[in-house]
Amino acid sequence: MREIFENSGNKDTRSGFGAGLHELGKTNKDIVALCADLTGSLKMDAFAAEFPERFIQCGIAEANMIGTAAGLAVSGKIPFAGSFAEFVTGRVYDQVRQSVAYSETNVKICASHAGITLGEDGATHQTMEDIGLMRMLPNLTVINPCDYNQTKAATIAIADHHGPVYLRFGRPSVPNFTPANQKFEIGKALLMVEGADVSIFATGHLVWEAIQAANILKGEGISAEVVNIHTIKPLDKKAVIESAAKTGAVVTAEEHLIAGGLGELIAGLLTREKPTPQEFVAVDDLFGQSGEPADLMREYKLNAESIVSAAKRAIARK
Amino acid sequence: MREIFENSGNKDTRSGFGAGLHELGKTNKDIVALCADLTGSLKMDAFAAEFPERFIQCGIAEANMIGTAAGLAVSGKIPFAGSFAEFVTGRVYDQVRQSVAYSETNVKICASHAGITLGEDGATHQTMEDIGLMRMLPNLTVINPCDYNQTKAATIAIADHHGPVYLRFGRPSVPNFTPANQKFEIGKALLMVEGADVSIFATGHLVWEAIQAANILKGEGISAEVVNIHTIKPLDKKAVIESAAKTGAVVTAEEHLIAGGLGELIAGLLTREKPTPQEFVAVDDLFGQSGEPADLMREYKLNAESIVSAAKRAIARK
Amino acid sequence: MVLSLSIREQKKSKNRKIITIMTHNYPLGEIASQVRRDIVRMVNLAASGHPGGSLSSTEIMTALFFSEMNHNPANWRRDGKGKDMFFLSAGHLSPVFYSILARSGYFPVSELASFRKLGSRLQGHPSVERGLPGVHMASGSLGQGLSVACGAALTKRIEGENNFIYVLMGDGESQEGQVWEAAMFAAHHKLSNIIAFTDWNGQQIDGPNEKVMSLGDLEAKWRAFGWDVVVADGHDIEAIKAVIRGAKEASADGKPKMLLMKTEMGKEVDFMQGTHHWHGKAPNAEQTEKALSQLKETIGDF
């Protein structure tokens, strides 16, 4: 297809979440929202202002927020519980495990400021492990959309999916390039750019970078395929296996540590199916640090340039 | 070498920890131990009885236990903080992350009852995600010894290693087969059985099963190599790469979920180095349940028989 | 692979209704005695489990399920719509919970024999995976139940239902910080439809609370966190009924209710009573015999 994706203007993915949640509030009275003293950062304020009786302020007590959300869910509500990604994953892993995943409660865990692009607050707030944490939990669906439009669509889609969901999004303004009216299909990988020489499986903020990389590679006569893995779990195995089999070389790109991330997930799958040379665009065993989001993406080599060189390395290893 | 490993009598690995800790207490006055109301289960009672002034009972408050351990460490002590594996990993991930791993405090996190062999208490207590959790953390060393003797040796070894460590062990009595006087070298994989047709990388309780599997395979004319990956992090990359290159077929075996486990770690490594067919002996995306440890090992296919068939599948895919 | 093993038989609700009515004909004290026999026998059969706290909370659970709670075992819904809801926060008290549920008619009493066995719906700690009626939520990892109760209490309020949310916690359990997060939350949101019990048996795994991690002035703690607090004898069924009724009646005051129930661990089995040693230990055949000789069989063993 080699569709041309154009940036319709930078927007933060968390605002996509906020807009989706606000819309849900209007159409579904069972939707409730919970936040742990970060309402503005999560862009939940529109919902909170319009539906105060369905907005539940939890204060700085994330463990209790998760349990409360589980209690709301078991009794019939559809709770969206939000905080910074680290504080709704690592801070509350055991609570999510028992009261959400194992109890199969219909809780939507909403994680903003995921990854290194959280920026200046630094390492204690920058989780690059949340995908690894959440995808280990049976029963949980794990989603990491790529831009404002897709985050909004995903937010709306997960309300209709009965079961626990982890939804990951980010802080900074980034290109918004997917169609505004695109339906979000959980578990269905999206072919963004068709190609023959190498498969780039990207998620979240790295999808745009992967598309840029494919453009650069095209200029050098290399045909790269870009697949948007917006749903980490359940992984669209068929899409991954087929693309990798076609190109014979794989790059994975994510705003995450190598450990536990999409790259290892795909490596695990492919070694079982058809071992394929793979290069990782991800952070190798480091904590983050303070800095501006764009500078950090460069510093930690999470950008189009890194994907380009990873693609060349992968192809060379065929 | 094809050394013959014999079971010198079943023992629980947690007792190896308890014995090692007790010994450390006698030789190093900076060692302190913390427990969260599970002193007997962790086999810390001998230490607690002999060194009451260095044993710190924390009650049922694991988050505070981790922080307290970090405070003891930063001020010069060598704290060993123990509970069930789920309660010193998932329950306190963010505390371990900030106050231990990121702060580089010399805390030894001691995790008993890891994996499905926790048994009758069931899924809420059976973590099969702890390796995945802990190996994501930069600065943390992750160790999962295979039997009583090795657990005791590892306990003693980590006291001399300056830096945060996660030490994982189990509940049930299992064969004790490594030499009692073997020195524990952090980060050095142990070749248990030399072989040519397939590499079995096993950790924890699965090492014994892997050796049994190698014996069965030998009877069928298949030469399996068994490598004991007692240190998950830092992984002995050289040992893994060389063995996999030699045999061209890999099996990983662990008491853990596929997601986040040793298998994905090795798959990630090998896809970057030399893609190799790999089969996973691990649990695929399920919570555990109540039952007797041995029955659960069979039920979840974590035993020699599963390793044998995985080895054959891997070889067939060369 | 595992779910296929589940015991999925759903007894007809008609049958369950009959069981309930029959059981309700017994005096509460006799039900409690049978429940205690069930606890001891289940834990012995499983060769694992937690008799100590189960025996200390037997009267609390009996008074609640057989007298005070608005529930319908014959027509149970996981969402609790239109009914009171009960959450067992201290999941290790599963023996008393399962016995009470079975004796209430939620599932056949014969199923108690499957406790902690591979494939059973009666997991070591309560679980919802296999659909055991009466269990709204999994528990076992301590400290989470009061938070869950807060969520359910909010739903009741949003829906305009005036049912109550009950939750049972251990005393040692209140060392978990999440309990105090929930305490603060419930007071802030004025969740006066929460009625919580602490099984104040003074013991936990490693010994008496006082030695392990003192709860200090527990009553003062809950009051300082904005709750109505009552201390009562947790083995006196009439007293328990009275304090539950009192809590219901005071629900207009906008405060959540904490009923601190003074109990003894291992109650009614002489060698288990008053010590932490039987927190999580199963009696062998002989010990079971000795225990049962002290507990009257009333309704009939499973």
Next chain:
Amino acid sequence: MVLSLSIREQKKSKNRKIITIMTHNYPLGEIASQVRRDIVRMVNLAASGHPGGSLSSTEIMTALFFSEMNHNPANWRRDGKGKDMFFLSAGHLSPVFYSILARSGYFPVSELASFRKLGSRLQGHPSVERGLPGVHMASGSLGQGLSVACGAALTKRIEGENNFIYVLMGDGESQEGQVWEAAMFAAHHKLSNIIAFTDWNGQQIDGPNEKVMSLGDLEAKWRAFGWDVVVADGHDIEAIKAVIRGAKEASADGKPKMLLMKTEMGKEVDFMQGTHHWHGKAPNAEQTEKALSQLKETIGDF
């Protein structure tokens, strides 16, 4: 790859000693004024950070570091041997912490300009990775500092040192359950060498504590958890000194000490004072100008 960027210059301890002595010649109020200027300027330069709570806790930190604490910036050790130790639990108060450290002579004041910049030792929240003197532990994820203080207090006791462990928390921070776990632990273990401050400014990110999650009777809570509690004016330096001294003197009573310091968020900058809006917002150039015009430059800007 990243560590190589660190600013690793270690100024000679001799130089640091000179700075400290010079700073100590200023009245505490003048130091506080300079610290406030530093806070505003750092946050403006970084275009991010947390001025509100930094400004409310300025006098607490000034009185502690420039009068009451037994520390030695010229010869600082991470293990705190033989000295008092300070832990910043509310890591977002890094601006006031860094300014106080620099003004005490732990590192050059010029380094304050690197706050929150790529590769800086002055991370958004305190970190030990790059070896900034004065910082014993990373913080930023709230609720962990009191637990760390408990550990350090235990070491002091084991070693027979009679130094104190100080810790600064936010009021909103005490909504975290871990704080109450630590509170119970410190009382149980009689850690009377812990002196904790709550910057009781009544505000947090989403608004006043009272609206977000009421702390209720905070004094009663700490008392019920077995602590000695004092309430004092957190902007009155003499009062702060007095309550710290009182806490030290009462250390024989076996109880940990909580000093609840009544403060105002954004103190001394009129448009920031008393509102949560400046909890974590950086002033622009014009606003910075306006703020600085209200704060006397005393020791000299960095």
